[in-house]
Amino acid sequence: MADEFVKGLGLFTGAGLGWLVLAGWYRTESFESPRQLIAAPPDPETLFDAIGIFLGDVFFWTALLGAFTFWLLVPAINQFASRGQSS
Amino acid sequence: MTEDDTQEPKTDGGGGTGIVAPDDETPTWRQRKERTQGLSRLTYEYFERARREDEDLRRESDYVERDVLAFPTWPHEIVRNLAITSFFVGMILFLSATLPPHIANPANTNVTPGIILPDWYLYWSFGLLKLGPLNPELSILGGAKLMSDRTYGVLANGVIVGFIAIVPFLNKGSARRPVEQPFWAAVGVAGVTFAFTISVLSVKNLMPMDVHLLFDLTFFAPFVTGCLTYAVLKTMREGYMYDLNRRYYRLRPPK
Numbered sequence: 001m002a003d004e005f006v007k008g009l010g011l012f013t014g015a016g017l018g019w020l021v022l023a024g025w026y027r028t029e030s031f032e033s034p035r036q037l038i039a040a041p042p043d044p045e046t047l048f049d050a051i052g053i054f055l056g057d058v059f060f061w062t063a064l065l066g067a068f069t070f071w072l073l074v075p076a077i078n079q080f081a082s083r084g085q086s087s
Numbered sequence: 088m089t090e091d092d093t094q095e096p097k098t099d100g101g102g103g104t105g106i107v108a109p110d111d112e113t114p115t116w117r118q119r120k121e122r123t124q125g126l127s128r129l130t131y132e133y134f135e136r137a138r139r140e141d142e143d144l145r146r147e148s149d150y151v152e153r154d155v156l157a158f159p160t161w162p163h164e165i166v167r168n169l170a171i172t173s174f175f176v177g178m179i180l181f182l183s184a185t186l187p188p189h190i191a192n193p194a195n196t197n198v199t200p201g202i203i204l205p206d207w208y209l210y211w212s213f214g215l216l217k218l219g220p221l222n223p224e225l226s227i228l229g230g231a232k233l234m235s236d237r238t239y240g241v242l243a244n245g246v247i248v249g250f251i252a253i254v255p256f257l258n259k260g261s262a263r264r265p266v267e268q269p270f271w272a273a274v275g276v277a278g279v280t281f282a283f284t285i286s287v288l289s290v291k292n293l294m295p296m297d298v299h300l301l302f303d304l305t306f307f308a309p310f311v312t313g314c315l316t317y318a319v320l321k322t323m324r325e326g327y328m329y330d331l332n333r334r335y336y337r338l339r340p341p342k
Contacts, residue, residue: 021185031189034293 004070011066015059022056137163204290211282214289215247216240220302269320277313284308 023037026049033039044050137158158164205213219236234242265272284305291298 021182024186032191034295038295 004074008067008070011070012063015063015066019056019059019063022052022059026053026056202292207286210286210289211247212244214285214287214305215243217288217291218243265316266320266323269317269324272320273313273317276316277309280312281305281309 020037026041027039028036029039041053041056042049044053204210216237218240222232222234222236222239224230224232232239260268260271262268262271265275287294288301288305291301294301
């Protein structure tokens with residue numbers, strides 16, 4: 001169980017850090033605006049911008065789905081499986 | 088080493104060998120060989136060596152079992168502290184390289200800024216000044232308020248500060264971990280959450296959400312986190328081994 005927790009935590013924090021940086025680059029007009037990290041990204045001018053904006057979304061969903069998978073889904077499946085075995 | 092010839096209660100429970108596994112718990116060669124891979128092997132060897140050193144120390148006659156057992160400074164704590172230090176230094180370098188802070192124009196001392204905010208660690212107090220909607224309109228006064236919203240906010244600061252000032256005079260009890268006192272742990276978590284939500288409320292004009300919803304969440308979120316904490320800790324308590332702590336502290340048995 002502890003292994004599953006640290007896997008989810010690693011995905012959540014690692015991917016969350018990547019998302020934070022890329023959202024700070026592409027989804028923040030100004031660090032004094034009320035819409036930081038969530039503003040719509042600009043149209044990519046270069047290939048690197050396109051990759052960065054795409055990777056930001058990848059990191060975002062990796063963080064959410066990773067935590068969801070290892071903190072909820074896998075333990076639930078394990079519990080269900082062990083309950084099926086014991087009965 | 089003297090064992091079993093004294094009935095005097097010890098902080099580690101008396102029986103057993105404290106922090107070191109007794110001889111019959113020493114891992115077999117088969118168990119040792121099962122850990123063959125890189126980091127897990129290294130970690131295992133490290134702890135196994137520490138265990139072995141402690142076991143050798145124990146065999147010497149002048150080794151006294153202290154009330155509070157601890158790890159040696161070298162290498163255990165130094166290595167751990169180096170790892171933690173490296174992590175935070177690396178995080179500072181990473182964030183300063185990828186998200187360099189915006190340096191604003193120098194302040195113009197001749198102009199009063201449009202939005203005046205205290206430093207971020209005083210936002211909670213600033214948020215308490217914005218509790219106007221909680222100021223009751225008393226029907227006995229014909230729908231008027233007993234005091235102005237400003238006075239009400241200042242008094243709210245007095246209530247919170249007064250409550251915190253009482254804390255050092257409360258008996259802290261014998262619990263050393265949140266799981267041993269789920270209720271008070273829940274109160275603490277709710278308080279920390281409230282400190283955060285009231286701080287967010289103080290900059291409500293910068294928050295991208297409805298102000299009324301934010302005001303309700305300010306008081307609802309601490310309640311939710313408190314209940315969650317209580318439920319989780321109460322559940323954990325069933326699997327919690329109080330004997331673990333008895334090695335370090337004399338504990339009151341749970342009710």
